[in-house]
Each structure stands twice: as structure tokens, then as C-alpha cells.
Amino acid sequence: MNELSAIVLAGGQSSRMGQDKALISVNGVPLLQFVCNIAASCANKVYIVTPWPERYQHLVLPRCEFIREVPSNSDATTHGPLVGFAQGLAEVKSEWVLLLACDLPKLRVEVLQDWAASLEIVPEDAIAALAHHAKGWEPLCGFYRRRCLPQLLDFINQGGRSFQQWLNNHSVQLLSLPTPEVLFNCNTPEDLIYLQE
Numbered sequence: 001m002n003e004l005s006a007i008v009l010a011g012g013q014s015s016r017m018g019q020d021k022a023l024i025s026v027n028g029v030p031l032l033q034f035v036c037n038i039a040a041s042c043a044n045k046v047y048i049v050t051p052w053p054e055r056y057q058h059l060v061l062p063r064c065e066f067i068r069e070v071p072s073n074s075d076a077t078t079h080g081p082l083v084g085f086a087q088g089l090a091e092v093k094s095e096w097v098l099l100l101a102c103d104l105p106k107l108r109v110e111v112l113q114d115w116a117a118s119l120e121i122v123p124e125d126a127i128a129a130l131a132h133h134a135k136g137w138e139p140l141c142g143f144y145r146r147r148c149l150p151q152l153l154d155f156i157n158q159g160g161r162s163f164q165q166w167l168n169n170h171s172v173q174l175l176s177l178p179t180p181e182v183l184f185n186c187n188t189p190e191d192l193i194y195l196q197e
């Protein structure tokens with residue numbers, strides 16, 4: 001693998017958490033900074049897609065560049081991760097991009113690096129390489145081919161907003177997960193308490 005970019009999404013409403021998850025510190029490090037630094041260990045270039053880059057100016061984010069998300073006409077606040085991903089993907093130059101949510105406090109560099117090393121043997125027809133969990137693909141911690149952008153934009157223009165629905169129409173390579181904990185998603189105050197225990 002000679003070149004890899006990453007996109008980190010930081011534009012959700014954090015309605016379950018009640019405060020911006022990207023700025024919550026776990027082990028003394030704000031989640032967005034933690035995830036971006038892991039992304040930067042695997043990728044040459046990291047794009048942070050967010051409607052509000054000014055919120056994160058104070059974080060330590062080497063090799064990261066903000067992409068200010070353009071709000072859709074119908075909803076001035078947020079339109080979900082699929083649209084944020086499409087806006088980031090439009091900037092990507094490498095064949096593969098690593099997509100990450102900002103709320104993954106148990107992410108491990110070695111797991112992402114092992115996955116990245118396996119991309120060379122992913123069949124040409126696969127648009128993505130992702131892990132699987134009980135409810136389907138894990139879309140926000142895995143890899144996508146840049147050339148999936150036109151299909152993604154078609155899906156979005158037809159009103160699609162669900163990663164699972166989009167992925168179900170395409171070939172996806174399965175990545176094996178050493179332990180499910182890597183994908184632990186910190187969505188609620190209870191999740192935070194669990195992390196601090």
C-alpha cells in the first residue's frame with residue numbers, strides 16, 4: 001500500500017450524549033484528537049469533515065485538514081454521515097480512503113494497519129472493505145475505494161441516507177476483527193462511565 005488518505009467525521013448532533021462527543025476527553029485526550037492521530041499513523045493525509053471547524057481549532061491535529069461541510073438546503077444543521085463522507089471523498093486523491101467516526105475510543109493503530117496492508121488483495125469489484133457486526137456492516141471504521149463516489153452521489157441524489165442500504169447494493173470485502181471492542185462506540189453518558197471504570 002503506497003498511499004492512503006483518511007476521512008474523520010465530526011458533524012453529528014451528539015443528541016444521545018448531550019454534548020459534542022468530538023470534544024469529550026477519554027484518558028485526557030479529546031476523542032476527535034485521539035481518532036485523528038490514529039488516522040494520521042495509517043494515512044498520509046487526514047481530512048476532518050465537519051460543519052464547524054472553528055470548534056476544533058485548539059486541538060493538536062498534525063497532518064489533518066478541515067473540510068467544511070456544506071449544509072443541504074432542506075436541513076441547515078446536519079444531513080448525516082453518508083453526505084459528510086461524500087463531501088470528504090470528493091477531495092481524496094488516493095485509491096483507498098479510511099473512513100472513521102470520531103467516537104471510537106478503543107481504536108487501535110495495529111488493527112487499522114493490518115487492514116490497510118490487506119487492501120492490495122481486495123478484489124477489483126469491491127467498493128469497500130469493512131468489518132461486520134450483529135446489525136450489518138460497520139461503515140464508520142473501514143476502507144472505501146475513491147471510485148465509489150459517483151455511485152454514492154447517485155444514491156444520495158435519489159434520497160438515500162443509509163450506509164447499510166447503499167452497501168447492500170454493492171460488493172464489499174469482509175475484514176476480520178480481532179476483538180469487537182475495537183469498534184466500541186461512545187454514544188451515551190453511560191458509555192463514558194463504562195470507559196472510565
Ligand SMILES: Nc1nc2c(ncn2[C@@H]2O[C@H](COP(=O)(O)OP(=O)(O)OP(=O)(O)O)[C@@H](O)[C@H]2O)c(=O)[nH]1
Nearest residue numbers: 009010011012013014015016079080081084101102
Ligand atoms: N460530517 C458529519 N458527520 C456526521 C454527521 N452526522 C453524524 N456524523 C458523524 O458520524 C459519526 C457517527 O455518528 P453518531 O454516533 O450517530 O453520532 P451523532 O449523530 O452525533 O449522535 P446522535 O445524535 O446521538 O445519534 C460521528 O463521528 C458523527 O460526528 C453529519 O451530518 N456530518
Ligand SMILES: [Mg+2]
Nearest residue numbers: 103185186187
Ligand atoms: Mg456513534
